[in-house]
Structures are given as structure tokens and as C-alpha cells.
Amino acid sequence: MTIHLPANPARADVLAARPTLWCNPEYRTGAVSDTSLPVRPSHVDEAQANWSRLAPLLETCFPELEASRGAIRSELIELTTLRDALGYRGEQFGKVFVKADSDLPVAGSIKARGGVYEVFVFAEQLATQEGLLGKHDDIRKLAGQEARALFSTYTIAVGSTGNLGLSVGIAARALGFNATVHMSADAKAWKVERLTKLGVEVVQHEADYTVAVENARVVADGDHSIYFVDDEQSRQLFLGYSVAAYELSDQLRARGVPVDADYPLFLYLPCGIGGAPGGVTYGAKKVFGDNVHCFFVEPVQSPCALVHMMSGSEDLVSVYDVGLTNRTEADGMAVARMSAFVATVMRNMLAGVFTVADNDLFKWLGLAHSTQDIRLEPSATAGFAGPDFLVNHPAGKRFCQQWNITNLENATHVVWTTGGSFVPQEQYESFLEQAARL
Ligand SMILES: Cc1ncc(COP(=O)(O)O)c(C=O)c1O
Known part of the structure; x- marks a missing residue:
């Protein structure tokens, strides 16, 4: 066009x-x-x-x-x-x-404000919905063994040029979620390495950011165990x-x-x-x-x-x-x-x-x-x-x-x-x- x-x-x-x-x-x-x-x-x-x-x-x-x-x-x-x-x-x-x-x-970037927020809000919603977190419970319960066991059955996925992936990956792993980051071809090697060390699965695409996000969305669609942080539409971010x-x-x-x-x-x-x-x-x-x-x-x-x-x-x-x-x-x-x-x-x-x-x-x-x-x-x-x-x-x-x-x-x-x-x-x-x- x-x-x-x-x-x-x-x-x-x-x-x-x-x-x-x-x-x-x-x-x-x-x-x-x-x-x-x-x-x-x-x-x-x-x-x-x-x-x-x-x-x-x-x-x-x-x-x-x-x-x-x-x-x-x-x-x-x-x-x-x-x-x-x-x-x-x-x-x-x-x-x-x-x-x-x-x-x-x-x-280490502005993405901490969006990525960390969305992952933590999701964790709270999930734990509430699963009956693990009551209205008057201490929110720190989400860092405990029971919550980690629940979170480990879910994957947080995101498409990223690098920094959003870092923030989402770090936040997800800190709570015990699995995490998959779909990186565009622009992503710098050190960002990929840092995520891999955290136990995040990094999928590298030989394509630009828009394609990386689209691929991530397709993988997440229809799989209830994947929560997709959608950079193109997310209100939470x-x-x-x-x-x-x-x-x-x-x-x-x-x-x-x-x-x-x-x-x-x-x-x-x-x-x-x-x-x-x-x-x-x-x-x-x-x-x-x-x-x-x-x-x-x-x-x-x-x-x-x-x-x-x-x-x-x-x-x-x-x-x-x-x-x-x-x-x-x-x-x-x-x-x-x-x-x-x-x-x-x-x-x-x-x-x-x-x-x-x-x-x-x-x-x-x-x-x-x-x-x-x-x-x-x-x-x-x-x-x-x-x-x-x-x-x-x-x-x-x-x-x-x-x-x-x-x-x-x-x-x-x-x-x-x-x-x-x-x-x-x-x-x-x-x-x-x-x-x-x-
Ligand atoms: C350092 C840095 N600045 C600015 C931006 C732009 O943020 P957005 O893609 O939400 O416009 C990014 C996105 O990854 C970034 O890593």
C-alpha cells in the first residue's frame, strides 16, 4: 500500500x-x-x-x-x-x-511502569479468581509457595523489541510464571541473554516488531494457560x-x-x-x-x-x-x-x-x-x-x-x-x- x-x-x-x-x-x-x-x-x-x-x-x-x-x-x-x-x-x-x-x-527502563504493572495486576486477578486471595488477605501471599504453584501453570507471553520483554519477563519470573518473549529482529543480544538467564523462553523472529507481536498473539489465542500482554491494544500497560x-x-x-x-x-x-x-x-x-x-x-x-x-x-x-x-x-x-x-x-x-x-x-x-x-x-x-x-x-x-x-x-x-x-x-x-x- x-x-x-x-x-x-x-x-x-x-x-x-x-x-x-x-x-x-x-x-x-x-x-x-x-x-x-x-x-x-x-x-x-x-x-x-x-x-x-x-x-x-x-x-x-x-x-x-x-x-x-x-x-x-x-x-x-x-x-x-x-x-x-x-x-x-x-x-x-x-x-x-x-x-x-x-x-x-x-x-531499567520506562517499561517497568507498564510491563511490571500488567503482570502483577494479572497475578492478583488470577489468584482472586482461583480463591487463593481473599479480600482481606495480605497481598504478599502472592509471593508464597501456594501462589507460585498456581502461577507456574500459566505462561505470560509478549512481543517486544527488547525492553518490554525484559520488564514482563522479569516480573513474570519473579512470581513464578512461565514466560515467553517474542523478539523482533531489532532486539539486542544482551536483552535476549538476560532473559534466557532468567529462565524466559525467547523466540527470535527474523521480522519486525509488528510481525513478532502478531506471532505472539496467534500462539496465545485459544490457549487459556497463556496470558498475552498485547502491546498493540493493552489498556493495562x-x-x-x-x-x-x-x-x-x-x-x-x-x-x-x-x-x-x-x-x-x-x-x-x-x-x-x-x-x-x-x-x-x-x-x-x-x-x-x-x-x-x-x-x-x-x-x-x-x-x-x-x-x-x-x-x-x-x-x-x-x-x-x-x-x-x-x-x-x-x-x-x-x-x-x-x-x-x-x-x-x-x-x-x-x-x-x-x-x-x-x-x-x-x-x-x-x-x-x-x-x-x-x-x-x-x-x-x-x-x-x-x-x-x-x-x-x-x-x-x-x-x-x-x-x-x-x-x-x-x-x-x-x-x-x-x-x-x-x-x-x-x-x-x-x-x-x-x-x-x-
Ligand atoms: C528505551 C525505550 N524508549 C521508548 C520506548 C517506546 O515505548 P512504546 O513502544 O510503548 O512507545 C521503548 C519501547 O520499547 C524503549 O525500550
Whole structure:
């Protein structure tokens, strides 16, 4: 199928795989309250309540969560030397932070918020349904022998470019489930190795992510002993991520950073299939309303959210449909076709999408390392282009005009760094070498 994208200032850049910014013409105020959407703001509160109820169990399964009493949280880091290195010294860039999901405990990436959540919620539902967990029972019962015996009769399956598989595999094995991860050809060898060591069955497909997910779904269909974490449609994953917005809100408040009509907040979120950035965006819109503007970021050859949302089509449009290759070193974002569920929810809620070149990902990885000792994998760095696009790109300037953002000095930019702390040292050094060669 060949698709012709509609006229738009970003169109030529997108088709030529040049970094660019597309602002969403369908972006609206108040979109989070749209009752026709398949999710409601109250679901974010429910997800937060679920995380709180599961916290003692998480703490039991993962001793590294002791200090946070079972919460899976990341730091908010203000950029100092890295800010200068990125060229963001001027006051027109307001405040710039990193939300360091790259360092999240349990899975070392933003996927800990979604994958761990979905597996633990499923475990609780299953144990309740099987009469093993009563209403007033201690949730830590799910880490006991009886629960493990039950869970060992089930398999959790997932399709993944790598990090979702890691988070689901780690969570599943921690509770005693069997786990199967269907990996796309982009998956890095160290992620496969780590899962295999945990006793996860890894099925490697010589195909892209969409095909890996489809295969995983086919295997799971009709087999009641397999629970399939469906990255293309899962509400649980989406809501697991969404709760991050409360965490960010607490952190900004604790630092005395206001978010209101005069002090807008911008989030820059690396996007693969869209679940993680979509979930965070949804939560952020619930928490900060129209004072937050969320942008996805994608590799120039894999801008699946951009091309689909720009197309205006009801049917999903893939990057192949517009002649792009889906080839990128950013394995977490090597996705040719976005989630239909996320596309529906984001239609009026997403401010825009920008694209980045692979070389820049490595350059930023090197700078984050050498200035503020922040350890990232290539996908996780993509958001660093955000403040520049917003402040300097013609589309960013038009966006600010349209939304009456006159005082950019008051703005707060949050670059969501989405993975990296689990990267083995040898692999990390090869990333740094690649960065040094640029
Ligand atoms: C490091 C990293 N960043 C961002 C993403 C994008 O998440 P999603 O595919 O849910 O859009 C991924 C996905 O695996 C990832 O591994």
C-alpha cells in the first residue's frame, strides 16, 4: 500500500527522513475529558490505587524496592552541565529536566511502569479468581509457595523489541510464571541473554516488531494457560505508565516549580508503538490539564505515530506505506506501525511529534555520560531535541503563537529518558565509542 500524506509543512522532511517537527492540527483543549475515548481519567486513579495495593508484594519480590517501599520511581534531574553541552544555556529554554526512567529499578527502563504493572495486576486477578486471595488477605501471599504453584501453570507471553520483554519477563519470573518473549529482529543480544538467564523462553523472529507481536498473539489465542500482554491494544500497560504523571507532579511541586497557564510544561517522550509515551501523556493531561503539552519523538526512519496521525486515516498507516525503512539503531523505537488504541486516545491530546537522526542519539548519549553521568541507551536520548524544536523550529514557533505561549522563559521542559541502566558495560562502552567517532 502506498499512502500520500496530506499537505503539511513537515511533509517533505518526513518523506526525506530529515529531522523535523510536526504539530498536530487536531490538538484540542480539554481532550482528556472526551467521554467517547476508551479510557477515562478516573482509570488513572484506579491504576494508582492498584500500584499502592501491590507495593508490599513488589517490595517482597524485588529487594531493591525496599527504600521506596515497593514503589517503582525515577528521579527528576535538573540539567546543569548537560544543559550547556546541549546548547540550552539561554534563558529562552526555561528550566530543563530529565525524568530518569533510564534508571528505573526492576527493569531499567520506562517499561517497568507498564510491563511490571500488567503482570502483577494479572497475578492478583488470577489468584482472586482461583480463591487463593481473599479480600482481606495480605497481598504478599502472592509471593508464597501456594501462589507460585498456581502461577507456574500459566505462561505470560509478549512481543517486544527488547525492553518490554525484559520488564514482563522479569516480573513474570519473579512470581513464578512461565514466560515467553517474542523478539523482533531489532532486539539486542544482551536483552535476549538476560532473559534466557532468567529462565524466559525467547523466540527470535527474523521480522519486525509488528510481525513478532502478531506471532505472539496467534500462539496465545485459544490457549487459556497463556496470558498475552498485547502491546498493540493493552489498556493495562497504558494505565501502568499513566501514573508516572502523579510522580512528576509531586517532584515538580517539591522543587517549587509551578505548572499553570503562565508556566507551561513540555514533555518529550520517545515513542515506539506509543503505549509508554501515550500512557504518560494521558496521565499528564489528567494531572496538568491544558498546561502541559506532550510531544512524541521518533527516529527519522521509524516515525510511525507521526505518519499515522498526520495521514488522518482511520486505518493504521505504517512507515513502509510512505516509503521509509524502519531501520534505526534505536531498538526501542524501531516500530513501523503504532497502536490503534493509542492513536485513538492521542488524536486530540498529543501536541505533536518530532523526529531525530540516529547519529544525534549517540551524540546525546555521549554528552549525558560525560557531563552529568547519566547512563542511557540510544532510544532513551531522543527527547533531548525537544527544547530546540520548540524554541527554534518554525513549527515550534507557530505552535507557541497558536497556543498563546508568550513567555518561554517560564516554561519547564522535561526530557523523558526511557532506558539505559541495564545496558552491560561492554555494550555501553561501544555506544560511547560510537559517540566519540561522531
Ligand atoms: C528505551 C525505550 N524508549 C521508548 C520506548 C517506546 O515505548 P512504546 O513502544 O510503548 O512507545 C521503548 C519501547 O520499547 C524503549 O525500550
